[in-house]
Amino acid sequence: MNLKLTADELLTTTRAVRKRLDLNRPVDKETLLECTDIAFQAPTGSNVQGWHFLFVEDPEKKRQLANLYGQGYDPYVSAPPREYPPGDIRAERAQFVRGSSKHLRDVFHEVPVLLVPLMQGRIEGEDCFGQASKWGSIIPAVWSFMLAARERGLGSAWTTLHLPFEKEAAEILGIDYNSWTQVGLFPIAHTIGTDFKKAPRLDTQGLVSFDTFGNN
Numbered sequence: 001m002n003l004k005l006t007a008d009e010l011l012t013t014t015r016a017v018r019k020r021l022d023l024n025r026p027v028d029k030e031t032l033l034e035c036t037d038i039a040f041q042a043p044t045g046s047n048v049q050g051w052h053f054l055f056v057e058d059p060e061k062k063r064q065l066a067n068l069y070g071q072g073y074d075p076y077v078s079a080p081p082r083e084y085p086p087g088d089i090r091a092e093r094a095q096f097v098r099g100s101s102k103h104l105r106d107v108f109h110e111v112p113v114l115l116v117p118l119m120q121g122r123i124e125g126e127d128c129f130g131q132a133s134k135w136g137s138i139i140p141a142v143w144s145f146m147l148a149a150r151e152r153g154l155g156s157a158w159t160t161l162h163l164p165f166e167k168e169a170a171e172i173l174g175i176d177y178n179s180w181t182q183v184g185l186f187p188i189a190h191t192i193g194t195d196f197k198k199a200p201r202l203d204t205q206g207l208v209s210f211d212t213f214g215n216n
Helices: 007-013 029-039 059-078 089-110 128-135 139-151 163-173
Strands: 051-056 113-120 154-156 180-182 186-190
Touching: 007 139, 029 051, 029 139, 051 059, 059 089, 059 113, 059 163, 113 139, 139 154, 139 186, 163 180
Parallel strands: none
Antiparallel strands: 051 113, 113 180, 113 186, 154 186
16 A cells, blocks of 8 residues: 655654554565665665664564563653753643553554664764764665655654663574664554644754854
């Protein structure tokens, strides 16, 4: 299924999907590979293409990864919430985002497919240039995957809370920890409905400068 969204519609309605993941409908490998083919058209530094997408469908491995995610999530969500100025749209959405994330934590192991994108090498000890180069060579591909998935009626969310336990996840999945860095843990499922809309965001005017920081 292709939704035939315009480029602007696709870019402005690809959400972090948690509550509207269909836990009961399988995701076929052909669709995952279509999205991956599109993702791997993304640019990389020096055309290195040092990426690998690991899809996890095995129920026991998903359960173990969900447990690692939970170990990272529970202390995170128990911490005092971030404070915003009165009237800030982020404060207005905070309770919804919190509830959405709690739902995902509870059902993570039930999601049909989990994706662990990998980038070749480690970033420990790299300077800003080295880290930016590596992240800049994988993030476009992952975002392209999420866009391609949205066009095909799939939803996902970029999560990172299992990464404090990256070594444990590497052992579960047979990843050479010294050779590959895990980028995140992505639930992938068909969405319940496809009518996603633009999200409320901060005013662009306060976030853009020309020539000198803060000069708009």
